[in-house]
Amino acid sequence: MLMVLSSHVAAAAEPLGRRIVLENGMILLLSEKHDIPMVTVSMAIKAGNTAAPVDKPGIASLTASLLTQGTARRTASQISNEIDFIGGSLSVSGGDDFASAGLRVLKKDLATGFDLLADVLMNPVFDQKEIDRKVKEILASIQQQKDEPNVVAGEAFTKEVFGRNSYGQTNEDIAAYLPKLTQQEVVDFYHARFGPKGAVIAVVGDVTESEIVQMLNRFFKGWKQSERPLPASIEPPRIDKNIVRKIHKDISQANIAMGHLGISRNNPDYYAVMIMNYILGGGGFSSRLMDSIRDNKGLAYDVHSAVVALKEPGRFEITIQTKNESANEVIAESLREVGRIRSELVAEKELADAKAYLTGSFPLRMDTSAKIAGILVSIELYNLGLDYPQKYAGIINSVTREDILRVAKKYLHPDRMVIVVVANQEKAKLKD
Amino acid sequence: MSFVKIVALISLLSVSGAAISFGQDLKVTEKLLPNGLKVLLKEEHKAPVVTFQIWYKVGARNEKLGTTGMSHLLEHMMFKGSKKYGPKQFSQVVQRNGGNDNAFTGKDYTAYFENFASDRIAISLDLESDRMQNLLLDPKEFLSERDVVKEERRMRTDDDPTNTMVEQMTAAAFIAHPYQWPVIGWMADISNITRDDLFEHYHRYYAPQNATIVVAGDFDTKTLLPMIEKYFGQIPRGPAVPKVGAVEPKQLGERRIIVKKQAELPAVFAGYHTPDIKHADSFALEVLQGILSSGKSSRLYKALVYEKQLALYAGGDYDNVANDPNLFYVYAGVMPGKTTDEVEKALYAEIEKLKTAPAADEELQKAKNQIESSFIMGQDSIFYQAMLLGQFETVANWKMLETYVEHIRAVTKEDVMRVAQQYFTEDNRTVGILVPTGK
Numbered sequence: 001m002l003m004v005l006s007s008h009v010a011a012a013a014e015p016l017g018r019r020i021v022l023e024n025g026m027i028l029l030l031s032e033k034h035d036i037p038m039v040t041v042s043m044a045i046k047a048g049n050t051a052a053p054v055d056k057p058g059i060a061s062l063t064a065s066l067l068t069q070g071t072a073r074r075t076a077s078q079i080s081n082e083i084d085f086i087g088g089s090l091s092v093s094g095g096d097d098f099a100s101a102g103l104r105v106l107k108k109d110l111a112t113g114f115d116l117l118a119d120v121l122m123n124p125v126f127d128q129k130e131i132d133r134k135v136k137e138i139l140a141s142i143q144q145q146k147d148e149p150n151v152v153a154g155e156a157f158t159k160e161v162f163g164r165n166s167y168g169q170t171n172e173d174i175a176a177y178l179p180k181l182t183q184q185e186v187v188d189f190y191h192a193r194f195g196p197k198g199a200v201i202a203v204v205g206d207v208t209e210s211e212i213v214q215m216l217n218r219f220f221k222g223w224k225q226s227e228r229p230l231p232a233s234i235e236p237p238r239i240d241k242n243i244v245r246k247i248h249k250d251i252s253q254a255n256i257a258m259g260h261l262g263i264s265r266n267n268p269d270y271y272a273v274m275i276m277n278y279i280l281g282g283g284g285f286s287s288r289l290m291d292s293i294r295d296n297k298g299l300a301y302d303v304h305s306a307v308v309a310l311k312e313p314g315r316f317e318i319t320i321q322t323k324n325e326s327a328n329e330v331i332a333e334s335l336r337e338v339g340r341i342r343s344e345l346v347a348e349k350e351l352a353d354a355k356a357y358l359t360g361s362f363p364l365r366m367d368t369s370a371k372i373a374g375i376l377v378s379i380e381l382y383n384l385g386l387d388y389p390q391k392y393a394g395i396i397n398s399v400t401r402e403d404i405l406r407v408a409k410k411y412l413h414p415d416r417m418v419i420v421v422v423a424n425q426e427k428a429k430l431k432d
Numbered sequence: 433m434s435f436v437k438i439v440a441l442i443s444l445l446s447v448s449g450a451a452i453s454f455g456q457d458l459k460v461t462e463k464l465l466p467n468g469l470k471v472l473l474k475e476e477h478k479a480p481v482v483t484f485q486i487w488y489k490v491g492a493r494n495e496k497l498g499t500t501g502m503s504h505l506l507e508h509m510m511f512k513g514s515k516k517y518g519p520k521q522f523s524q525v526v527q528r529n530g531g532n533d534n535a536f537t538g539k540d541y542t543a544y545f546e547n548f549a550s551d552r553i554a555i556s557l558d559l560e561s562d563r564m565q566n567l568l569l570d571p572k573e574f575l576s577e578r579d580v581v582k583e584e585r586r587m588r589t590d591d592d593p594t595n596t597m598v599e600q601m602t603a604a605a606f607i608a609h610p611y612q613w614p615v616i617g618w619m620a621d622i623s624n625i626t627r628d629d630l631f632e633h634y635h636r637y638y639a640p641q642n643a644t645i646v647v648a649g650d651f652d653t654k655t656l657l658p659m660i661e662k663y664f665g666q667i668p669r670g671p672a673v674p675k676v677g678a679v680e681p682k683q684l685g686e687r688r689i690i691v692k693k694q695a696e697l698p699a700v701f702a703g704y705h706t707p708d709i710k711h712a713d714s715f716a717l718e719v720l721q722g723i724l725s726s727g728k729s730s731r732l733y734k735a736l737v738y739e740k741q742l743a744l745y746a747g748g749d750y751d752n753v754a755n756d757p758n759l760f761y762v763y764a765g766v767m768p769g770k771t772t773d774e775v776e777k778a779l780y781a782e783i784e785k786l787k788t789a790p791a792a793d794e795e796l797q798k799a800k801n802q803i804e805s806s807f808i809m810g811q812d813s814i815f816y817q818a819m820l821l822g823q824f825e826t827v828a829n830w831k832m833l834e835t836y837v838e839h840i841r842a843v844t845k846e847d848v849m850r851v852a853q854q855y856f857t858e859d860n861r862t863v864g865i866l867v868p869t870g871k
């Protein structure tokens with residue numbers, strides 16, 4: 001086993017990239033890759049949902065999506081035409097903790113690409129017609145998503161687990177607020193949150209350090225921002241017993257979302273929790289939930305558990321779709337598995353296999369430019385260190401069966417779960 | 433977007449950007465083993481990873497009404513135990529060796545893959561050669577996996593109103609050809625399939641002369657090729673694979689399918705019969721797809737979504753990586769307060785423009801740039817490179833990838849106009865409309 005691991009570590013001997021602080025304060029993470037004449041850029045900016053006032057759900061995502069809809073120098077059509085003409089891609093979107101921006105261009109179009117990226121980030125105009133158009137689109141999309149039972153389940157789950165916390169924004173909240181939103185609010189949010197302070201830019205591809213530093217300093221020159229603290233966050237609700245929410249839809253499958261509040265990325269128990277989750281339901285066919293509910297009983301195609309660890313505590317969520325009539329059985333089985341991992345040490349082999357997968361598959365997480373850019377951004381946001389790929393195996397391998405039991409007891413709460421079931425409730429006949 | 437799901441299941445990577453290298457030489461080593469197994473090896477040493485793929489030339493196209501979905505169900509059973517690796521072992525062996533594995537079924541192929549760090553690739557040879565010959569097809573496992581597939585169908589189609597409509601619209605577009613039915617199979621058909629049916633399907637189609645191995649990544653051809661020969665060379669050639677003789681007759685008039693289902697918003701999908709990649713017109717059709725649908729400056733997005741705000745989404749999808757002529761889909765999701773009628777008219781208005789006026793030079797160049805850049809950028813993923821080789825070799829010949837960009841560059845605006853006039857006619861289209869019913 002150890003022989004296996006050391007060969008993987010040796011393969012990742014070089015640091016993943018270099019960290020450079022730019023003139024305007026932005027953090028650049030560069031990974032040079034000269035095999036293909038292309039450049040991939042991934043940015044994180046402190047303008048996510050947590051940066052928005054709690055009474056303005058959706059403003060962060062809306063603002064992000066409006067950046068590409070017109071600047072002082074270009075209309076929305078000009079921007080899309082310019083990036084399409086060079087066969088590149090440019091996007092800005094919102095998120096829980098951060099807004100993201102992405103750019104991908106061929107090397108020969110690098111200057112055009114950065115000209116566009118800098119323009120949309122630094123000079124958006126938030127034209128009222130564009131705001132109206134985008135709001136209309138978002139509202140229609142929200143309406144459409146009601147057709148997707150897994151989304152409906154996820155939304156109800158989010159609301160119960162997070163309440164008025166920023167992570168608890170639902171489509172319903174956004175649909176209620178957006179029509180009232182004014183142009184000034186968007187402008188204010190942009191000026192408060194979009195800037196170089198705390199912004200991370202990962203660049204992977206066919207550039208040298210001097211080339212890229214010069215280019216970024218040039219295009220992002222003068223980007224200023226006064227730093228402001230994040231708004232105070234509202235605690236998620238305290239849950240002290242199981243909450244069951246039943247939503248009726250005339251569908252053939254029960255869509256189940258069950259779980260509760262999780263951990264933050266910087267929690268020291270993060271790695272033990274990830275391994276625990278792999279064994280419970282995150283490890284595909286190697287996981288207990290998949291083995292029991294899909295492989296043995298044939299009750300589901302998709303069954304898994306996820307730990308989403310954010311800047312603040314995120315969620316632990318089990319997701320299953322099964323025919324209506326089997327809802328009770330899979331819920332009971334899931335609770336049984338959660339109970340089991342909390343009361344018994346996992347098997348030696350189970351833990352060894354989990355570690356072998358997590359350490360052995362690390363190279364597969366870095367085999368494209370996009371994946372490398374993503375890891376670089378995470379490394380910076382969560383302070384993981386540029387030697388994270390080299391350290392990873394050691395961290396994973398140090399986790400013991402006792403650690404798994406300890407974190408299962410500490411972070412899994414089968415008696416304080418939110419259980420959402422979107423189904424034909426007459427056929428599901430849920431037990432309470 | 434729900435349509436992407438359907439396309440993904442039906443024929444994976446059928447969308448534009450059959451990416452290829454920018455040069456003539458893809459640096460592929462090709463070998464045909466004596467038992468008919470084709471091997472394509474592409475070395476790429478920039479990352480210490482390898483993808484091993486095996487593509488069987490069997491899909492929905494090779495099935496019969498009454499037992500559709502067999503190829504896909506067989507794909508599921510391939511993970512449920514073979515002689516050397518019993519039930520549950522396959523994926524677990526891969527994962528404990530730090531690998532990822534999965535598979536997919538389309539209309540023309542069933543493909544399996546493992547991605548590993550470079551030093552583990554031999555595991556694929558062992559696993560894949562074993563299950564090519566010695567699948568157990570245990571009757572109990574079969575029954576439970578058939579239930580799993582039914583759940584998959586419920587998730588992907590039955591509980592998704594737009595996908596339900598597209599499935600039925602496609603069925604109406606093909607009246608005499610197996611592209612009519614969904615890869616996952618009709619629900620009743622899935623129930624009809626027996627373990628013995630699968631056994632027969634497996635032995636008929638899972639034979640070396642009906643398969644292509646594609647390996648891309650950090651390996652050495654000089655050591656890997658002999659290993660492949662060792663593991664797979666002994667597998668005997670199977671009996672000749674039955675040909676699919678069906679030919680879809682020329683469509684002589686528009687077909688319209690209405691699907692009424694509980695849904696929030698309507699949707700309109702139109703399918704036009706178009707030739708596949710082996711046909712000279714496929715390049716002009718690819719460029720046409722780009723003009724219609726590639727990026728936010730494309731015609732359909734710009735007109736229907738951005739300017740007129742008739743549609744929540746709008747696009748075109750040329751399903752060309754296929755053995756036989758398939759469909760070019762043009763589609764839109766209807767915005768609240770708008771009608772399917774106006775959206776349908778707007779879709780056709782854009783198509784008419786392509787027939788009556790040549791594209792501007794810049795627009796033509798833009799579409800070509802997008803395709804070409806996609807080819808170059810696609811090189812960044814060895815998995816994607818292997819997928820392209822596997823797809824092309826299965827339905828045509830992998831060498832087509834080497835001249836693809838050249839052919840795209842040669843497309844003129846007159847070519848685009850000509851194929852628009854030839855294929856995008858009312859008589860050649862099948863229209864599906866999703867009509868939302870009350871809640």
